[in-house]
Amino acid sequence: MKKYVEDLNFQGEEYVSEWTPWSPQDIRRKKCVLEAARLMVDSAMTAPCAGGVPSIEAHIVYGQEELEAIARKVEEIAHTQESWKEPFLYEAVMVRDSDVIIFLGNTRCHETPLDAGCGMCGGTLDCGYFYEKKTTKYGLVDITDRSSKRMINGPLCTVRVGDLGYAVGSALWTAATLMVDARPFASLGMAGQKMGYCPKSGMVVGVPVAAKAKNPYVDVNVDYHLINMDKALDNTRKIYQTARIIRGFDYRKWIPKPQKPDGPKTDGPKTDGEDK
């Protein structure tokens, strides 16, 4: 067995800053968020649940390409439903502005319900509402047909969905305790589920996490998908360069100076060509 060798080389420095994005100092910051996200998942896993039955799975996702792919999926879903369009497009921006994404799903809500006859799914005195709408044999749900016209293939066991809520709640409680920013999103959950994250789950919630000066998930402006920090920065790159070339001078020979109020004109525009 390999013996644990203690590393006593304890010295170093870590510069951390959110600017510029994806610089070493920013990636170091993101790694801190990843640690927080892992602790959030710990909390989700130990959240209360009906009957103490394990049913929560989690996926932690990070990286520029990964987040961009998720954001694009959210945008795709946004355009499938009029009521989703604006809020989901806004949330796609928030995904890009996040450091780490957590997906939390319930592996039982569609397949192995609580079977306690609580009636919360359909308002009946038994689990009949759930089972009547599923393909079943002696109470076993066949989930092998995964095709569905719906975004979520309901009905689901409401108590199990409640357990997922507990898990998300606990993850968010820990985020609040650690003072990292996080919000629960349906859009992100559905996008994640369609992309195969939390592969055994019948319902998934997405929780983006960030530790930046500005909480990415609050104080959004209208048309946030068109007007946001990424777009503003890109606009700066577009406009400022052009602003430079509509006028000019050779800074080695002459630089415009403000005119002195009373003195002679010494630095005004020259009309006689170059200095001799």
Add this chain to the structure above:
Amino acid sequence: MGHLMGKEYCLDHLIEVAKSIVLAIHKAPQITGKTKIEAEIIWGEDLEPIIEVMGPVANVMRYVKWDYETIKCCHEKGESPVIIAIGAKISSSNLNWNCGACGFDTCREFNAYAKENRGGGHLGGPSCNWKTLDWAMACDWACASAGQHRVDNRIMGSLGFALNALGFMPDMDAKLSLALGPPRDMVYFSREEMHKSMSYEMDKQDMVNCVPTMFTAFPGGGTPMYKTKDDWWAPPEFMGIGYSEAVMEVYQKVLFEQVPEIVVKHADKIAERYRKG
């Protein structure tokens, strides 16, 4: 200056802690931002109708029995738990998301179905799943808040059933309740109050009933024996499967006779509290 002694002030303070927890319930994050949540704090004598309703259900449902006996026992000892009722309006959807999680293609179809079947289950229902998540997050924040106050607590469906039956929070259609305190460790987990309430034989029979696969012998013969005794092979026992009319009759009696009888005694007094104007 002052000198607090004994435990009575702790019991009083539980109510203050409960108020702080209600703040957390209302601060809990939501996915939809559109789920109406209400919370109420109940303790002392006002728990008595709730305990009474749980009584007959406890006779047929073991997990309810455990909650019932614990809360009743603490209350009778003068260590009344404080319960926080957490309700939400989840039986209709104003989201228009048409996600399909409820089993219908559209929120409109769900709402039409819900209007006809509202409140038909033991714990209400039908439910919009996204609103269920919001409600569950509020319940979870209640648990987390209680945990951080270092107060023993457990979120209970049994209490939710009693609150529903008695008409607490009439505007809410899903209810659970967080039981808090009394101030000591392991009130609702491991359950000292339940000591000596079951014999070893009952405990063992429970395991045979609830975890049958643990006791199944070689299944190759097609009718596996059950290992319930030390010399389980002779004379053998077998598991029986069948409809029990007697068991179902008892369930029906509890639900449609005994619980309504108790509810009738208290419902007017409770409804009076919610009467407007």
